[in-house]
Amino acid sequence: MARLDTSRGYARGVQSAVYRAGISGTRPAVPSTFAGLEQGARRALSADAFAYLAGGAGAEHTMAANVEAFGRWQVIPRVLRDVAERDLSIDLLGRRRATPFVLAPLGVMELAHRDADVAVGRAAAALDVPYILSNQASRPMEEVVAAMGGGARWFQLYWSASDDLNASFLRRAEASGCEAIVITLDTHLLGWRTRDLDLAFLPFTRGQGIAQYTSDPVFADLVRERVKRGVSDAAAPAVKVNAKSVAAAVGMAREARRAGLVDGGLADALRSPLPRAAVETFLDVFADPSLTWDDIAKVREWTDLPVLLKGVLHPEDAERAVDAGMDGIVVSNHGGRQVDRSVPTISALPAIAERVAGRVPILLDSGVRGGADAVIALSLGATAVGLGRPYAYGLAIAGATGVSEVVRNAIAEFDLTLGLAGYTSPADLGPDALRPHPLVE
Known part of the structure; x- marks a missing residue:
């Protein structure tokens, strides 16, 4: 206009x-x-x-x-x-x-x-x-x-x-x-967000909405340290492999590449533990x-x-x-x-x-x-x-x-x-x- x-x-x-x-x-x-x-x-x-x-x-x-x-x-x-x-x-x-x-x-x-x-x-x-x-x-x-x-x-x-x-x-x-x-x-x-709970949808678990974190040098160090120590979320249920979980994995990998957490192409990011570690680290430190x-x-x-x-x-x-x-x-x-x-x-x-x-x-x-x-x-x-x-x-x-x-x-x-x-x-x-x-x- x-x-x-x-x-x-x-x-x-x-x-x-x-x-x-x-x-x-x-x-x-x-x-x-x-x-x-x-x-x-x-x-x-x-x-x-x-x-x-x-x-x-x-x-x-x-x-x-x-x-x-x-x-x-x-x-x-x-x-x-x-x-x-x-x-x-x-x-x-x-x-x-x-x-x-x-x-x-x-x-x-x-x-x-x-x-x-x-x-x-x-x-x-x-x-x-x-x-x-x-x-x-x-x-x-x-x-x-x-x-x-x-x-x-x-x-x-x-x-x-x-x-x-x-x-x-x-x-x-x-x-x-x-x-x-x-x-x-x-x-x-x-908060107890009922619409999201009914859909089992939280964007952060898919690597969405965490760009301030993945672009931060301190956060990147926390992620790499997590991978180095082999820390995982043992309480989390296993993720079923289907179209939605694959799309989520691809989204996390792309975000990690864009933020510089992972070098190489998308295939390299998908094989790397860093994208998932970034999400888990965020969930640990968010609040x-x-x-x-x-x-x-x-x-x-x-x-x-x-x-x-x-x-x-x-x-x-x-x-x-x-x-x-x-x-x-x-x-x-x-x-x-x-x-x-x-x-x-x-x-x-x-x-x-x-x-x-x-x-x-x-x-x-x-x-x-x-x-x-x-x-x-x-x-x-x-x-x-x-x-x-x-x-x-x-x-x-x-x-x-x-x-x-x-x-x-x-x-x-x-x-x-x-x-x-x-x-x-x-x-x-x-x-x-x-x-x-x-x-x-």
Whole structure:
């Protein structure tokens, strides 16, 4: 799509581009509603891939609650205010950002599209939206950063059981020009993900979504040491040889070759113990359930970048994070993928915002479906909001173009909702812009 004319407002530029293209019969690459995106992704993806991207924990009550909780709030439009000129920018971590959106870290994007994280990075950079690179990426951070040019990027860290590996990830993030580190705290144990369990599908066991690991020198040493010691997973059942297991073996071998773990051709990689050892090593070191506040303090030894803690839902944890010198908080329940019956993020936000009292920025993700949701989140105390599943579905439907249109639409809807509500800047939003829905408790 040609560059938007946003001189009279971002939303107007988007609408004009869409409607003018429609004169010649060209329609958007992706639907403009979340329901449409989800339907399109379901059609585009395999059952395993869609279940992994769309699913949540348990009976998925938290996923539903994340969305329903936004419905407990209503915007109160104000009229006869001059909203002809609107500025969507915000201050975040010492920089002026074009919009209040960031792209939340999503893992295993190769399930959605072959270009995976690279496609997401390109779209984010083109729209001037910060992209939080996932620790569970399908492409190494260096490859994604090369495709992003000067686009803003942060790095998400899953705290590994290996401190040497954690430190290595952060060194690479700094070298890659990442502006901040986001430590995800709510995945120290893998949630009870019923869709994946029913399909017996976990992408990591197939070597998918571990590119940050296989491209890391510390992790490579751990893998080689494992092979040298002859360590195997004795508790794992024997794998049946069939079309699926062979495809998984080929996928692991290709990933090991691409990461440089194995020299030679694909046949050499298939004969090598290293690809399977890489998967087993990942499963061993991925998370540390014993992680505590004392451990988090180590991050200051590994990086000078700003550090945000992601997965905070209790005001006491938020206050402790600020007291511990963290630079920001991400109110998140992992999109409902970890704890069923968890508190919805937008419900947790007001108490956290009150406790933090503006001392550090607060980001919110989980349940954000578009620009109107962002208006609600910013009114209740968020500094910025993270988009997640919507852009993954856009990626599945139309690659980088799909991601771009999803994010563009969210920004445009935010701009339009802001103006129609009588405001010209995110800074103008506050609790008085909303009222509780009278029919929803």
